[in-house]
Amino acid sequence: MSTLKLAVAKDGIAVVTLANPPMNAMDAALLEEMANLFEGLAVDRAVRAAVITADGPAFSAGLNLKTTPGLDRLGQRRLVDALNNGFGTLYAWPKPLVAAVNGHAIAGGLILALCADWRIVADTPMHISLAEVRVGVTYPVAPLQIARAELAPSAARRLILLGETIDAASAEALAIVDERVPPKILLARAVAQAQRHAGLPPQAFATTKRELRAAELERIGAARAGQGEPRLAAWLGEEMRRASAAVLRASSAVLRGAASGLS
Template sequence: MSQDDPVLVEDRGPVRVVTLNRPHVRNAIDWPTRLAFAEALERADEDRAVRVVVVTGAGPAFCSGGDISTMERLPRSAAIERAQAGQRMVRAIWSTAKPVVAAVEGSAYGAGVALAAACDRVVAAEDSTWATTFTRVGLAGDLGVYASLPSRVGVARARQMLMLGRPLDGHAALRDGLVDELVAPRTALEVALQDAAQLASGPPRALGVIKSLLTGEPRHPLAVLDLEVRHQVDLWESPDFAEGVAAFRERRRPAFGPA
């Protein structure tokens, strides 16, 4: 892997850091970046040594959105392929049972908002700025933003953010639920890695169940009850549950195994 690659991958123990690496354009996402990011997440999902993924951006910005300089009107078939390549990024975040944490510095605009919002936890610098800027180029938004944004801020707030595109500072993003924790500038990755280490020490199967039940397709509340029973019974039979009970009785920290 070269430092010129659009996406960088680094393992820190059981935590894999995936970095958008186009700082010269504030990590704007072009076609190669879409493919490289999705492939990096898919490889992390397949690697049993990886327990948690942290997503961040190189340089002073998280992601300034899609790279408008590479955009043009396309034939319908090519436009569908491009849109699906973007969706592949978010599918990789949602489909893995492993927690994905976003570490956000600077600006998160357009696709950057969608990418961060898709993650299971968002750690952002106090001076970060957020805006859903799709309408500036006559677009309505993609990368799962119509699922991730309403699930975080509610439908009414998502509607205003998408239609007006007004920027939010970090404190407003925290208030609205777009951000889970605000930290001092230039410390977002450090704090996200601390959170990731805590998650990596947790029971991977149970964390995967939590993620699947919260990010799956909309379900009737009564259907959720059946899913909870099924997963809970499976977990009761797992080595992690046995280890958790033993650790409680022995007054020590549990040492959970791989998924």
């Protein structure tokens, strides 16, 4: 069953929606589906730009902490490959990509937003974080390269290294997102920005984007080819299992309360 919805308007703006509420948790299947979808949109001449958003109270809470710690070695390898391929595909996508962050953006959920060329967040209570260090997970190549490239050094230190959780206003102040708008106009604003950026000369845009991100894309490409990815050995160890269980216990009640308040 697909966890992504796709709608392409007559003006060539594609809207891709994560459709696994309430938390839109990620797994290998979702990331693989996302990579395949955006690879197809990249070569579709009718598509000029895209918006990525989500159903429910969360944009995405990242990996599913209930199932990820139990993955065997093959499952871990598939997930690392899917993270590098999925995020690598979006970060290299040759057309304008806008993120409409409707709610919680945690760990991989925030990486997904950082893949976009323009990011808009709803002005609503939410958690925004890169929680990997708190759950004992070391970053695969693609997520780390994207976060390091897209965050200012002070924001990278606070989010990547220290695992801080911030809100929408702080994300705007730290230039993690470009705009903060009322929830009711989030999608319309994102579509309008996609239309605006779609007016750029497409070949020049694609070339400039590729060259601007050349260093990161080179490292991500090597990881996608099976080179230079240290996570392909044992990735999720006992430290991760203990840390993720503690975080899951501490956060589940908070997230459920926030979700019910936003629904």
